[in-house]
Amino acid sequence: MKRGRVFGTGASLLARAPCSLTVFVVCAAWLALSLAWRPLMLPDEGRYVGVAWEMLGSGNWLVPTLDGLPFFHKPPLFYWLTAASLGLFGANEWSARVASLLAATAAVVGLHLFLRRHSPDERLPAVAAAVLLTLPLFFGGAQFANLDMLVAAMISLTILFGAYAVLSLERAVPHRVPLTFAYVFAALGVLAKGLIGVVLPAAVVLAWLIVGKRWRHLPALLPLHLVLMLLLIVVPWFWAMQQAYSDFLDYFFVHHHFQRFAQTGFNNPKPFWFYLPVLLVGAFPWSPWIVRALTPRYLQDPARFDLRSLMVVWLLVVLLFFSLPSSKLVGYILPALPPLACLLADVFLAWLGQRSPARQRVYARGGVLVAGGLCLALVLIAAQRSDPVAREQMVGAAPLFRTDDQIVMLDDYRYDLPVYLKARKSPWVVSDWARPDLLAKDNWRRELYEAGRFDPAAARERLLFPADLRLRACGEPPYALWIWGKKAMASDYPFLRDEWRVLTTVDDDALWRIAPEASRALRGCDETPKNG
Numbered sequence: 001m002k003r004g005r006v007f008g009t010g011a012s013l014l015a016r017a018p019c020s021l022t023v024f025v026v027c028a029a030w031l032a033l034s035l036a037w038r039p040l041m042l043p044d045e046g047r048y049v050g051v052a053w054e055m056l057g058s059g060n061w062l063v064p065t066l067d068g069l070p071f072f073h074k075p076p077l078f079y080w081l082t083a084a085s086l087g088l089f090g091a092n093e094w095s096a097r098v099a100s101l102l103a104a105t106a107a108v109v110g111l112h113l114f115l116r117r118h119s120p121d122e123r124l125p126a127v128a129a130a131v132l133l134t135l136p137l138f139f140g141g142a143q144f145a146n147l148d149m150l151v152a153a154m155i156s157l158t159i160l161f162g163a164y165a166v167l168s169l170e171r172a173v174p175h176r177v178p179l180t181f182a183y184v185f186a187a188l189g190v191l192a193k194g195l196i197g198v199v200l201p202a203a204v205v206l207a208w209l210i211v212g213k214r215w216r217h218l219p220a221l222l223p224l225h226l227v228l229m230l231l232l233i234v235v236p237w238f239w240a241m242q243q244a245y246s247d248f249l250d251y252f253f254v255h256h257h258f259q260r261f262a263q264t265g266f267n268n269p270k271p272f273w274f275y276l277p278v279l280l281v282g283a284f285p286w287s288p289w290i291v292r293a294l295t296p297r298y299l300q301d302p303a304r305f306d307l308r309s310l311m312v313v314w315l316l317v318v319l320l321f322f323s324l325p326s327s328k329l330v331g332y333i334l335p336a337l338p339p340l341a342c343l344l345a346d347v348f349l350a351w352l353g354q355r356s357p358a359r360q361r362v363y364a365r366g367g368v369l370v371a372g373g374l375c376l377a378l379v380l381i382a383a384q385r386s387d388p389v390a391r392e393q394m395v396g397a398a399p400l401f402r403t404d405d406q407i408v409m410l411d412d413y414r415y416d417l418p419v420y421l422k423a424r425k426s427p428w429v430v431s432d433w434a435r436p437d438l439l440a441k442d443n444w445r446r447e448l449y450e451a452g453r454f455d456p457a458a459a460r461e462r463l464l465f466p467a468d469l470r471l472r473a474c475g476e477p478p479y480a481l482w483i484w485g486k487k488a489m490a491s492d493y494p495f496l497r498d499e500w501r502v503l504t505t506v507d508d509d510a511l512w513r514i515a516p517e518a519s520r521a522l523r524g525c526d527e528t529p530k531n532g
Contacts, residue, residue, distance in 0.1 A: 020112065023112050031105065035093070035101060035143055036093040044144070044145075052082035055080075066448065072451075074256075075194060103142075130368055132342075134286070134368060135375075136374055139379075140375075143379065155189055155200050159204050163205065170306075186202075195257055207317050208309065212309060282330075293344070312339070397421065402480065406428065407421065407428070408429075409430065412486075415444075448463060480516055487510045488508070
């Protein structure tokens with residue numbers, strides 16, 4: 001069978017791809033098709049894009065900030081990429097998701113290149129790329145503006161280039177270039193998410209070495225100069241943060257690495273088996289083929305053992321690693337999708353080989369079209385279930401917003417509001433910052449309070465009690481106040497009772513605008529807020 005004859009449309013283009021550039025273009029075009037179909041989702045997309053927007057606006061590319069306060073939940077790589085994209089393409093949903101699109105494209109291209117070099121079946125690189133691109137979970141992750149796809153891509157590329165180096169050692173061909181790439185992507189993985197960028201790919205490669213009885217290659221995979229190179233890439237940012245904030249390392253590594261992995265006091269506690277149905281549903285309609293790939297007979301072919309064992313070990317190690325902690329999010333499992341796609345494509349090709357050429361064309365094209373259609377349908381459903389009214393009204397209000405205007409949020413934090421209004425000043429957030437249960441829930445209030453501990457002066461400026469807002473609003477500020485909150489809160493703040501100042505309303509929420517000249521005649525400035 002000639003390469004590319006069976007697959008048709010996008011898959012055949014990948015099958016005939018003369019170089020990785022064509023794969024990159026096809027992949028990026030497919031993923032970009034629906035990138036801006038829906039508004040930013042809260043809280044995740046709004047939070048991470050908001051941090052990148054602040055980085056771009058402040059010009060401080062070293063310290064990630066949320067509401068102007070040091071935000072050390074994650075390292076800066078995603079923020080750097082997204083801030084650069086926002087600067088190039090403007091504050092919109094498309095540019096906000098470019099980092100995830102590029103990361104997903106890199107993962108597909110990396111898998112394609114690896115399989116072109118090491119698969120005995122010349123059809124597998126194209127089919128595996130087509131399957132990976134049409135896994136609904138992968139497609140969705142590529143269109144979601146958070147760190148999950150970026151770290152998944154860095155982990156996947158580290159594993160692929162690490163395995164490339166091992167197989168090169170086996171065949172006595174030069175291995176230094178792929179090994180160098182493995183270390184570079186491991187370093188970027190650390191800058192994307194933390195220690196997991198090194199620990200998880202190292203665990204996969206080590207387990208694969210043990211399964212294949214290749215542990216003798218381990219010393220060659222740990223050259224001192226590459227270890228030093230990795231440290232040179234990674235350490236400066238962490239060192240700079242520790243020098244500026246003495247509690248940084250404890251907060252970042254102990255609290256957000258080890259405690260989050262080992263303890264149960266964080267969001268989204270799920271049972272151990274949670275990711276099994278996630279993978280089966282997230283890989284549909286391809287997922288039923290996985291049954292054939294997990295049988296002992298599947299690994300018995302000596303010509304394919306190296307590749308198949310790598311993918312099986314990779315899938316199982318990632319699945320086990322993320323199943324252990326109590327806190328589980330769907331996006332965590334994205335590093336398992338490249339090996340899953342390869343296994344699915346492999347058994348699908350074996351099944352196709354038992355069919356006539358005419359049926360092969362029908363099944364191959366049908367599989368890609370059905371899976372691709374499902375991906376687009378899911379994005380459309382997400383767009384319909386999102387909050388487009390809020391996005392449209394905020395975008396519509398943006399031309400009235402001036403650089404010196406001040407956003408105020410009442411007992412809530414709308415992460416995307418500064419982005420849509422293109423605000424350059426950090427919002428004031430009004431709440432009871434002395435409440436005893438402040439740290440009980442892993443939410444926006446806890447995020448801001450913990451961030452404020454790193455910069456108490458900035459926290460006093462931005463984290464207000466209700467009485468503080470009354471004093472500032474009644475102090476005749478020389479700028480407009482844009483106040484976001486529940487409409488019912490107008491009864492707690494007398495100066496919000498003038499309905500003509502309500503700029504937009506969305507369900508139970510309202511956005512008030514108080515012009516500078518209006519602040520001189522605000523009602524109730526001599527009253528104390530009911531919740532103050």
